[in-house]
Amino acid sequence: MTDLLKTLLPIIEAELQHQIARLDQPRTRPFYEMLTYHMGWSREGSRPDTTGKRIRPILVLLVTSACQSEWLCAMPAAAAVELAHNFSLVHDDIQDNSDKRRGRLTVWKKWGAPMGINVGDALFVISNQAITDLEKYYPSEIALRAARVLHDTCLDLTCGQFLDMSYEKRTGLTVEDYWPMVSGKTAALLAACTHIGALLGGANEEKQEAYRLFGHHLGLAFQVQDDILGIWGDEAMTGKSVASDLVEGKKSLPVLFGLSKQAQFAAHWRPTGITSAQSSQLAAILAAEGAYDYAQNAAREETDKALESLKKAGPLGEAGDVLLALANQLLKRQQ
Amino acid sequence: MTDLLKTLLPIIEAELQHQIARLDQPRTRPFYEMLTYHMGWSREGSRPDTTGKRIRPILVLLVTSACQSEWLCAMPAAAAVELAHNFSLVHDDIQDNSDKRRGRLTVWKKWGAPMGINVGDALFVISNQAITDLEKYYPSEIALRAARVLHDTCLDLTCGQFLDMSYEKRTGLTVEDYWPMVSGKTAALLAACTHIGALLGGANEEKQEAYRLFGHHLGLAFQVQDDILGIWGDEAMTGKSVASDLVEGKKSLPVLFGLSKQAQFAAHWRPTGITSAQSSQLAAILAAEGAYDYAQNAAREETDKALESLKKAGPLGEAGDVLLALANQLLKRQQ
Numbered sequence: 182m183t184d185l186l187k188t189l190l191p192i193i194e195a196e197l198q199h200q201i202a203r204l205d206q207p208r209t210r211p212f213y214e215m216l217t218y219h220m221g222w223s224r225e226g227s228r229p230d231t232t233g234k235r236i237r238p239i240l241v242l243l244v245t246s247a248c249q250s251e252w253l254c255a256m257p258a259a260a261a262v263e264l265a266h267n268f269s270l271v272h273d274d275i276q277d278n279s280d281k282r283r284g285r286l287t288v289w290k291k292w293g294a295p296m297g298i299n300v301g302d303a304l305f306v307i308s309n310q311a312i313t314d315l316e317k318y319y320p321s322e323i324a325l326r327a328a329r330v331l332h333d334t335c336l337d338l339t340c341g342q343f344l345d346m347s348y349e350k351r352t353g354l355t356v357e358d359y360w361p362m363v364s365g366k367t368a369a370l371l372a373a374c375t376h377i378g379a380l381l382g383g384a385n386e387e388k389q390e391a392y393r394l395f396g397h398h399l400g401l402a403f404q405v406q407d408d409i410l411g412i413w414g415d416e417a418m419t420g421k422s423v424a425s426d427l428v429e430g431k432k433s434l435p436v437l438f439g440l441s442k443q444a445q446f447a448a449h450w451r452p453t454g455i456t457s458a459q460s461s462q463l464a465a466i467l468a469a470e471g472a473y474d475y476a477q478n479a480a481r482e483e484t485d486k487a488l489e490s491l492k493k494a495g496p497l498g499e500a501g502d503v504l505l506a507l508a509n510q511l512l513k514r515q516q
Numbered sequence: 517m518t519d520l521l522k523t524l525l526p527i528i529e530a531e532l533q534h535q536i537a538r539l540d541q542p543r544t545r546p547f548y549e550m551l552t553y554h555m556g557w558s559r560e561g562s563r564p565d566t567t568g569k570r571i572r573p574i575l576v577l578l579v580t581s582a583c584q585s586e587w588l589c590a591m592p593a594a595a596a597v598e599l600a601h602n603f604s605l606v607h608d609d610i611q612d613n614s615d616k617r618r619g620r621l622t623v624w625k626k627w628g629a630p631m632g633i634n635v636g637d638a639l640f641v642i643s644n645q646a647i648t649d650l651e652k653y654y655p656s657e658i659a660l661r662a663a664r665v666l667h668d669t670c671l672d673l674t675c676g677q678f679l680d681m682s683y684e685k686r687t688g689l690t691v692e693d694y695w696p697m698v699s700g701k702t703a704a705l706l707a708a709c710t711h712i713g714a715l716l717g718g719a720n721e722e723k724q725e726a727y728r729l730f731g732h733h734l735g736l737a738f739q740v741q742d743d744i745l746g747i748w749g750d751e752a753m754t755g756k757s758v759a760s761d762l763v764e765g766k767k768s769l770p771v772l773f774g775l776s777k778q779a780q781f782a783a784h785w786r787p788t789g790i791t792s793a794q795s796s797q798l799a800a801i802l803a804a805e806g807a808y809d810y811a812q813n814a815a816r817e818e819t820d821k822a823l824e825s826l827k828k829a830g831p832l833g834e835a836g837d838v839l840l841a842l843a844n845q846l847l848k849r850q851q
Binding site: 275 | 610
């Protein structure tokens with residue numbers, strides 16, 4: 182990890198703790214503790230790696246700094262995007278019926294769905310409160326513009342979530358249906374991070390748009406890579422699948438590709454009831470039908486677009502170098 | 517209904533429709549329709565009275581106007597508070613396992629809890645977007661201040677909701693535990709309505725505070741009245757209870773009063789399993805132990821405080837008259 186990231190991470194964590202401390206009142210202490218549990222700070226299983234990687238706040242701060250502006254001032258926005266991300270995770274876990282997150286019981290599994298819904302709602306509210314804290318360091322109209330970007334993004338999140346849930350029951354989906362869903366679920370918030378970072382960095386409209394597109398394509402590339410790993414695992418094409426997306430019936434890009442081919446894969450795929458053993462076989466069939474190459478190609482295209490956009494944005498200084506290195510690392514490319 | 521209210525209501529409805537239309541896109545149309553269903557505009561059972569009374573936006577607009585300022589400019593804030601209210605209703609219905617709202621199936625009952633959570637989230641996001649629309653008519657710092665009031669209020673809502681849910685399993689509660697819960701669940705949003713209305717009306721700090729307190733006490737008075745009706749019904753003390761709060765095990769003010777007395781009522785009350793017939797008897801016992809008088813007295817006190825605060829705020833013009841009439845009507849008092 183670079184020195185800059187080593188400096189940023191504890192300050193991000195402190196800002197998140199400061200924001201969530203709004204709930205740290207005698208009457209609501211157990212409620213406050215549900216949030217600190219989810220954030221990875223308290224109770225059983227909490228370790229430094231249970232907090233998540235804080236990629237989103239890091240992106241905000243690096244972009245602000247790469248615009249040669251003071252990153253510390255952008256801290257409330259960094260906290261806001263991370264809180265919005267965590268709000269969506271808490272609700273997503275209920276919606277997906279997920280028992281575990283980062284190796285620990287999910288909030289709803291621990292305290293029930295009604296409390297889980299409320300914890301997600303509170304994280305969302307605190308995200309909104311955090312973004313208005315930008316007013317401490319920026320003119321009101323800039324703070325309001327950042328808030329507007331965040332709110333628009335959160336609407337994209339709910340739309341992506343709607344599409345994802347509605348796809349579970351839909352047949353006849355094609356790869357065309359994939360992009361609007363992941364644009365909302367994954368890319369929108371990453372695009373908001375780089376967009377807001379540039380806005381707070383004082384970048385002009387054109388540069389803001391280049392940074393926004395960087396985040397957007399980074400998110401899409403990252404998601405497609407995740408889809409590939411979810412079916413073929415890290416040891417791709419070795420025939421030994423350690424991945425679970427086929428078992429879980431997830432309609433990822435390779436699956437949508439395979440389903441629309443209407444060949445062997447489509448004949449054998451089922452949303453539920455596929456065993457781990459069957460999934461290895463099915464993954465091989467899917468690769469043979471061209472889905473692996475198709476997805477790799479899509480990931481490559483999005484990666485190229487992301488790096489092109491970043492180049493166009495022209496990040497400067499140490500933060501610029503770290504941003505490029507981070508992008509390459511996330512995109513699994515060597516510089 | 518006064519002419520002023522007749523003017524306001526369709527414009528409120530149009531603004532709400534305009535805000536929610538953000539989701540009216542080809543891919544998300546079914547999602548959009550879940551929101552319009554909840555708002556009472558579409559599908560089975562939608563009639564003018566299924567929209568709710570829109571008390572909250574009316575309060576915002578009347579207060580702005582009673583400060584002798586243009587109410588039309590406050591319309592985005594009016595929509596924002598109503599959307600925040602509806603977000604909390606949609607999630608509340610899931611948390612309370614409620615099948616019906618305003619005589620129609622609840623969103624989660626119709627489309628499942630995962631979709632219901634997402635519909636609530638979207639209403640909340642659109643509430644946030646609506647409040648930033650104030651920037652069209654007000655300086656950015658005023659729009660941001662209104663947003664901050666709304667966000668702080670929404671955190672109060674989640675705290676009230678937490679307390680309400682945690683009380684279900686707690687014993688040893690007293691009437692002291694009641695006020696923080698209803699302050700969050702009911703009074704906070706009404707206080708935000710009158711506070712934001714005054715802020716947008718250009719009132720000074722002192723007047724804003726008087727209006728805020730008016731909304732706060734109005735909310736508390738209203739809630740206590742509702743608690744009384746929930747146990748003894750409209751035909752109070754006739755012995756014929758049409759109310760269901762004892763059947764549903766709700767820990768309302770009279771119940772908390774009765775439980776802390778540790779007498780006859782406390783010995784017979786149970787959170788579940790009380791029949792309608794038993795509830796009439798139990799309501800009579802509770803009244804005999806002084807809970808009815810206690811709650812009536814509390815409602816009267818809050819009503820007095822509300823009307824005192826309103827007087828101090830000094831509403832002007834036609835809107836001022838309507839505001840006073842509305843307060844009296846909500847508080848079941850004759851002018």
